[in-house]
Amino acid sequence: MAGNKTLTMIKPDAVRDGHIGAILNQITEAGFRISAMKLTQLSTADAEAFYAVHKERPFFGGLVEFMTSGPIVAAVLEKDNAVEDFRMLIGATNPAEADEGTIRARFAKSIGENAVHGSDSNENAQVEGDFHFAGREKF
Ligand code: GDP
Numbered sequence: 059m060a061g062n063k064t065l066t067m068i069k070p071d072a073v074r075d076g077h078i079g080a081i082l083n084q085i086t087e088a089g090f091r092i093s094a095m096k097l098t099q100l101s102t103a104d105a106e107a108f109y110a111v112h113k114e115r116p117f118f119g120g121l122v123e124f125m126t127s128g129p130i131v132a133a134v135l136e137k138d139n140a141v142e143d144f145r146m147l148i149g150a151t152n153p154a155e156a157d158e159g160t161i162r163a164r165f166a167k168s169i170g171e172n173a174v175h176g177s178d179s180n181e182n183a184q185v186e187g188d189f190h191f192a193g194r195e196k197f
Pocket of ligand 1: 151
């Protein structure tokens with residue numbers, strides 16, 4: 059099913075602000091099936107590993123601090139063309155540049171605290187799904 063899956067996280071800002079239900083509703087209304095989901099909190103080591111590709115970037119420390127600041131919702135989503143379609147649904151990394159109606163335009167505060175994560179490739183969707191979920195947690 060590679061190509062039909064993506065991994066999302068509802069980030070600590072959106073969880074704190076009470077947007078879990080609205081965001082999941084927008085995701086399922088857009089035709090994604092939730093095949094795994096949990097409320098969890100990343101440790102510093104978890105966040106550093108998940109975002110290792112960004113470790114040389116100036117925002118890395120702030121990103122790790124933010125992503126460990128409270129619970130997140132992690133979920134695997136399935137749909138044809140999942141990675142690309144989900145990135146369309148969430149909008150640009152910077153919510154100021156996100157198209158109207160996208161999840162980040164509706165719920166994100168800033169480029170750092172931007173409400174949701176979406177995998178950027180089929181390969182990363184697989185890696186990130188395996189990062190968050192054991193086989194028996196995927197349906
Ligand atoms: P995404 O794929 O749209 O999430 O964006 P990236 O993979 O480029 O970056 C990962 C995450 O790092 C983003 O979702 C933001 O939370 C954060 N980030 C990216 N660029 C910046 C930046 O310029 N400043 C800050 N503060 N955070 C950033």
